[in-house]
Amino acid sequence: MFYVKFLAKRFVAIVITLAAVIAISYIMMYYSPGGFMNTTQLASALAPLAAQDPAAYQKLMEQFQSRYGLNLPLWRQVLQYEWHTFTFNFGNSMQNPTLSIVSQLKGALPISVFLAFGSVVVSVVIGIPMGVIAALKRNSWVDYLVTTLSMFGQAIPSFVLAVIFVLIFGVVWQNVLPVTGWGTPADAVLPVLSLAAGNIGVVARYMRGSLIETMRQDFIRTAKAKGVKYWALVIRHGVRNSLTALITVIGPQFAFTVVGTVWVENIFAIPGLGKVISTAFTNFDFPMAITAVFILGGTIMLTNLVVDLIYSWMDPRVKLQ
Amino acid sequence: MIVAIAVTQPQAPARQARRNSPMYRAWQRYRKNWFAVAGLIWVVIFFIIGIIGPWIAPYSYTYADFLHMHSGPSWQHWFGTDTVGYDVFSQILYSIRYALEIALGATCVSFLIGVILGLWAGLAGGIIDVIVMRAVDFMFALPSFFFALILMVLLGKGIFPMILAIGVPGWAGYARLIRSLVLAMRNGEMVEAARALGASQWHIARRYMFPNVVGSMVVSLAFGIPYDLTAQAGLSIVGMGLNPPMPSFGNMLAQAGANILGFPWLLYFPAGVFAITLLSFLFVADGLQEAFNPKGGV
Numbered sequence: 179m180f181y182v183k184f185l186a187k188r189f190v191a192i193v194i195t196l197a198a199v200i201a202i203s204y205i206m207m208y209y210s211p212g213g214f215m216n217t218t219q220l221a222s223a224l225a226p227l228a229a230q231d232p233a234a235y236q237k238l239m240e241q242f243q244s245r246y247g248l249n250l251p252l253w254r255q256v257l258q259y260e261w262h263t264f265t266f267n268f269g270n271s272m273q274n275p276t277l278s279i280v281s282q283l284k285g286a287l288p289i290s291v292f293l294a295f296g297s298v299v300v301s302v303v304i305g306i307p308m309g310v311i312a313a314l315k316r317n318s319w320v321d322y323l324v325t326t327l328s329m330f331g332q333a334i335p336s337f338v339l340a341v342i343f344v345l346i347f348g349v350v351w352q353n354v355l356p357v358t359g360w361g362t363p364a365d366a367v368l369p370v371l372s373l374a375a376g377n378i379g380v381v382a383r384y385m386r387g388s389l390i391e392t393m394r395q396d397f398i399r400t401a402k403a404k405g406v407k408y409w410a411l412v413i414r415h416g417v418r419n420s421l422t423a424l425i426t427v428i429g430p431q432f433a434f435t436v437v438g439t440v441w442v443e444n445i446f447a448i449p450g451l452g453k454v455i456s457t458a459f460t461n462f463d464f465p466m467a468i469t470a471v472f473i474l475g476g477t478i479m480l481t482n483l484v485v486d487l488i489y490s491w492m493d494p495r496v497k498l499q
Numbered sequence: 500m501i502v503a504i505a506v507t508q509p510q511a512p513a514r515q516a517r518r519n520s521p522m523y524r525a526w527q528r529y530r531k532n533w534f535a536v537a538g539l540i541w542v543v544i545f546f547i548i549g550i551i552g553p554w555i556a557p558y559s560y561t562y563a564d565f566l567h568m569h570s571g572p573s574w575q576h577w578f579g580t581d582t583v584g585y586d587v588f589s590q591i592l593y594s595i596r597y598a599l600e601i602a603l604g605a606t607c608v609s610f611l612i613g614v615i616l617g618l619w620a621g622l623a624g625g626i627i628d629v630i631v632m633r634a635v636d637f638m639f640a641l642p643s644f645f646f647a648l649i650l651m652v653l654l655g656k657g658i659f660p661m662i663l664a665i666g667v668p669g670w671a672g673y674a675r676l677i678r679s680l681v682l683a684m685r686n687g688e689m690v691e692a693a694r695a696l697g698a699s700q701w702h703i704a705r706r707y708m709f710p711n712v713v714g715s716m717v718v719s720l721a722f723g724i725p726y727d728l729t730a731q732a733g734l735s736i737v738g739m740g741l742n743p744p745m746p747s748f749g750n751m752l753a754q755a756g757a758n759i760l761g762f763p764w765l766l767y768f769p770a771g772v773f774a775i776t777l778l779s780f781l782f783v784a785d786g787l788q789e790a791f792n793p794k795g796g797v
Contacts, residue, residue, distance in 0.1 A: 195640045206653040329534075333781040334774050335729045337736050341752050342774075345766050437644045441736045444753070456737035459648055471649070475641045 184498045188486075192479045193264070199475055200263055200468055204256050207464045214272045214462045246272065246465065263472055271466040273457070279469050282454070287473065289360060289450035290443070294435045294477075296370045298428060301377030306424075308378070309385025310417060316390060324382055331379030337441035339372040344445065358447045369446050373438045377431050384427050388420040395419075422493040429485040433478045525714065525790040535786020538779035545776055549599035552592035560585065560593045560746045572764055579764040581754065587765065590746040591772055597747055601661045602727040606720060608666025609727075613673020620674065621681030631674060638671035644730060651739045661740065665730045669723070676719055680712045714791030721784035725777050732773065748773045 214220070228235040243249045246269075247258055262269060268279040312324035347368065348357040356365050392398065393416050401415050440452035447453075451470055458466035490496045529535055558564070563583050572579045578587035620631035638646075646668035654660035684690055684707075693703050734740040735749020743750055751769040 192640075195637055198637065199641060203649045206649050210653045211655050329781060329785070330778065333725070333778040335733065335777065337733060337749075337752060338770055338774050338777075341766060341770055345763055345770075349763050433642050437642045437733070440644075441733050444736055444738075452737075455648070456739075459652060460738040462652065467649075467652075471641075471645050475645065478642070479640055 180498075185483075188483050192476070192483070195479065196472060196476060197260055197264070200260055200472060201256050203468050203471060204259055204464070205252065207462075207467070208252055208255070210462070214464070217461055245275070259468070263469070268469045269465055271458070272463040273461055273466065279466060282466075283451065283469070283473070286449060286451045286454050289448060290436075290439045290452055290474075291477070292366070293369055293373060293439045293442070293448075293450065294432065296366065297373035297435055297438075298377060298432055300370055300374040301381050301431075302424075302428075304374070305378040305381025306385050306417070306421075308382040310389060310412070312382065312386040313389035313393070314412065321386075324386065328379035328382045331375040331377075332383075334375070335441070336372045336376060336438040337445055339375055340369070340442045340445040343368045343372055360446075360448045360450075365446075365448075369439075369442045369448060372442055373435055376438070377435060380427060380431055381424065384424060385420060388423050389416055392416050392420045422489065425485055425489045425492065429482045432481050432485075436474055436478055520710070522713070525787075529786050529790035532786045532789060534782045535790075538782030538786065541775060541779035542783055545595060545779070546599065548592060549595050552596045556586075556589040556592040558586040558589040560590055561744055562586070562589075578768040579762075581751075581762070581765055585746075587751075587768055590751060591769060594746040594748050594751065594769075595772075597658060597741065597745065598728055598731060600658055601665065601731045602724050604658075604662035605666035605669065605727040605731070606723045608662060609669035609723060610673050610720060612667065612670035614677050616670060617674035617677025618681060621678040621685070628678075631678070635671040635675050638668065643668035643671075644733060647730060647734060648737070648739055651734060656740070656742050658741070661731055661734065664734070665727050669727070673719060673723075676715060680715060684708050684711065714787075718784065718788045718791055721780070721787050725780035725784065728777060728780065 224235065224238070227238070240249070247255055250258070266280075270277065271279050271282060274282060308324050308328075312321045315321050344357045347355045355367055356362070357368060359365055393412075398411065398415055401411055406415070439450060440455055442448070443450040443452035444456055451474060455467065455470045455474075457463070458470060486498060490498045563585055564580055578591065580586055581590070616631050616634075620628045643665075647664045650664035650667060651660060654664055689711075690703055690707055693707050698707075731740065732747065732749035732752065735747045736753050738753075740749045741747045748769055751765070752773070754765065
């Protein structure tokens, strides 16, 4: 019963947040100086028509406006758009008016989700052992190496790393790993690595600090006194207790990684949601842009909800609210 | 005799007080961190280049040397030229200027909004506090980069729009920090004791509150600047940053990524400078955090 109430509360909060995000983005885009029909490409294509036959041009613009409901009052547009979005009826994009947004995103969404979750998984798999070793060999060269590498990973944004990877594998070691496109498993290696680097740094540093703290606790001394073997002590008593706190880092890191996918997909020319977002925003394709933000935002918030649930499941002392 | 003592006495404690001031002790700790000092040196150089860069740049950023397109590093073009003949060295100098303008401006905007709302929420309490904290939750629900993208659509391209687009969505963290500091201070025993001793509001604010909050604020600002630097380059990566003739690190990186085959020097220098800069800012921020808060943090 408690869980039902908690889930219902969080779910309502997510819906309200998304509704507000959609309303704010819609209003901002409504008042934006540019428009889809004013982008360089379309404007230059339509310029002869506007010069020769203003009436036909006017009619075309009106058709375009009524097609996307842009001639209604603003409040009705917003409400209509909210309703369509929350019934998952996203309509058609402006760039490809004959294709529905859903059909265009069907291929893109799994790619971005794979990249984001994949890099989080990779960062956990690599970061935890790094942090554990650094914590156990505190103040040794291994520790300094891990700490310095983590700093590098955290400081250098994923797009810079992606570009550096392109340099290494596109120029120096050609034909080792593909640097553009999407399709084979090898294509995923570099994007996932460039996204994971920052998370690896965060996970390793957090794990190091939290394990050092845990190993100072009384129960570790007790276990040691009882004669628990070293690695059993580290893994079963130390790492397991540090892991619960690590879960809290994953949530914010996931949101950060989703932003990273937008950048990395543009560098590696991957047809994911990030690429869709950047073309939608640069072309003032509002339905597409808002839908993409809606989907990414929803994914981030749902992931945070799941993270909270896992945290309370792993550590019953944590109160959900 | 008594007068002489009264005059000479204060000098020794005054020097002692300076040695014990939080800023002085923080600097003592900061100095010992080699990474942080190295980072600080580069950050200072970066600032100097940001100020004088456009004057020492050998070429204007709009000057395209069509006779030396795609040329590698040479005496004429130190860092080579790009696909339209722009001088990469000059481009980097100009982008440092713009990157600094945008990052510092955006951090100031975020900080200003955050301080105002955080102070208001912490001091007024009640319904205002609830509303501000709900707004903070809302801002944290989504990455601020998405808000920045949407704001860029509204404001159009340019330096000032970018300052606002990156700065306005970034207030939530500062507001939360300031509010928690205000609450801790307002209900703190130290302030209560000072008030009981008859200290004036100004004295309490200057001698009790400010030394206690300056550390957290400096650290949060130091972490904010590299974040905003990343955000402004990231906006260019997705094509929502400065328009191409205006040089920016994001544009150079995106362009270098696309033209990597055959022209690797387009990448070495911009990516190198940008990566070192972000690293230095992070080292400085990290060093400051350790200096101001030696026990906390991992």
